[in-house]
Amino acid sequence: MALGLVNALEWAHQWWGPLSWLVLLVFLSGTVIELYDRRLARYVLVGGWGVLALFWVSAIYQFVFDQKSITEGIAVVLAIPLSLYVGYLLASGRDRLIVVSRAVAVGWLIYLPFSTLPFLRNPLIAIVTDQTATVLSLIGADFEVIAGNNFPADLGPAEPVEPYQKTFFFHVPDVRAISYTIMMACTGIGSMAIFGGLIAAVRAPLARKLKALAVAVGIIWVLNIARNVFIAYSFGYQRLQIFPEFVMSVFGIDSRLEVSYIVADRILAQFLSVFALVGITYVVIKILPEVLTIVDEALYVLTRNEYDLQDALDVEARADGGSERRDETV
Template sequence: MLDVVLSGLDWATRFSDPLAWLVLGAFLATTVLELTERRERARQAGVAAWGLFGVFWFSLIYHFAVVQRSVIEGVGTLVAVPASFYVGYLLWSGRDSLFVLSRAILLMGAVFFPFESIPVLRQFLVETVTDQTALLISLIGSSPDLVTGYEAVVDGQSVVAYDGYIVGEKEHLYHNTFVFADGESPIFYTIVIACTGIGSMAIFVGLIAAVQAPLRRKLRAFAVSIPIIYALNLGRNVMIAVGFGEQRFQLFPDLIMSVFGLTDPRQVSYIVVDRIVAQSLSVVALVGITYLVVRELPEVLTVVEDLLFVLTGSEYDLRAALDVPAAAVEGEPEAGAETGASSRSDD
């Protein structure tokens, strides 16, 4: 029975890319209709968009839970499926604040998918991040080789190889693979698009751009999020590369191999440092960065509160909890700002 389920989930994965573009198109239609004040048409389009979004996440369950063996991303994907359908239901029921979240999803996709799907952009970003990661690795005294590899055919399958060994999970001939010497066979660590931080940066670009607020405060919100995400992501890459390449995270090997279905004991370090340590720290970092953004751009709380309602079914007043000035949220003059041309200070 389990094999049948996994086979079905694997089959669904092939539809993820076309579904992604359908989702973007549906959210684009929703946003255009909403901004042109055709609210009921926008509501119908939004419900369809969120339904497609749920199907999109369903198509990725196998990839994150089985292929990537990621507990956090796997659980997140499972939650995203019913959550997306529920958002569509809430939008249909009249929760109009979800139009902001819908607009944010469109903008997130508009930032992320060009780098995911356009080869020249993907290669530029991946190799730029790889070069910067290599520099940081060298600064801490580690010296892996950085290679491209070459195409090879093994058992009728086209793969990327280096020095006679298959480079796992490498799909493109980019200069993005670190090679660590380890006894008889090397350890490869390849920087892919998921290692560039573009996904997390796209989330915050979408959130910040979607809300109605003065440009000055939006720029401040960008300043306390995007550079920090990029820098932390480089640190994450260094930690994973060195931790895996030099086998520094061989913790509870028997347990990890059993739980994650590993056959190569050296993969234990990768699972621990990436799937457990790095991804857990990423969640903490994103929460912290969200707090920094909210302090500069309280309007984002509308989206955060909607997400919390979707997940918990309860309403939250984060403005009061975080001591955010109500005037800034409602678009009124900020504390200390001038209220009119007649206001002036004494000389």
């Protein structure tokens, strides 16, 4: 039965690409329609949340069985019922969730082109690779940067598959050469898209929105480079060989050399990323309190309790042209 479920999820994964574009199309359509007909937009966006739930179903195989990510695996499984529940609440008349839908539309619009279009994706990966290499050089790491894709592997140089360098090739005494490739997930564009969506979705003065976006993107960029350096160094030099047999068993890997990568990335870096996102959200709220509208709605979806975090966080919507009343941000 378990094998049948895995096979079904692998089959569903083939629809990842088409569903991702369909999510963008439906949410953007609903966002545009809202400008003219909120009632019709609500129904379109309800459909969008249904499509999003299907997208998360298609993503389970990648995050759980392919990437073996605990954090992302749990998140994608929970996202399925949550997406359906948001659609139900929106269909039931909770129109304040429209602003959350706008955030999804903008975030998807930022992320999807970078993740699928080579002329956007490749330069971004190349820049992140160069900056990660610079920091690794400053801390004395011995490596070379090569073309190809060996993510992660204890292999020799890969055959170049793309016309730019993105793989770190470490030469460690008494250990076979280890390579670590900078992938799209290593660029931080996913987190940037989340905050881009949150900031764009609320109604507030453009100057404060641009300031909040610049601060969020700047923090994410610096933390992401630090994350890449930590993972590359820990994996390349095998610094985190912690309970190797246990890690190999839990994550279903065959090579002891990958244990440091799993501990550095799939456990430490990903869990710390959750706390980093919470901290960045707080910084953004201090600049753009209107974002609390979305946070309040997210908490309502999770708990079915109404929240007003403005008093709790000692912030309030500014009177410089931004919204002072909660319903005006919708």
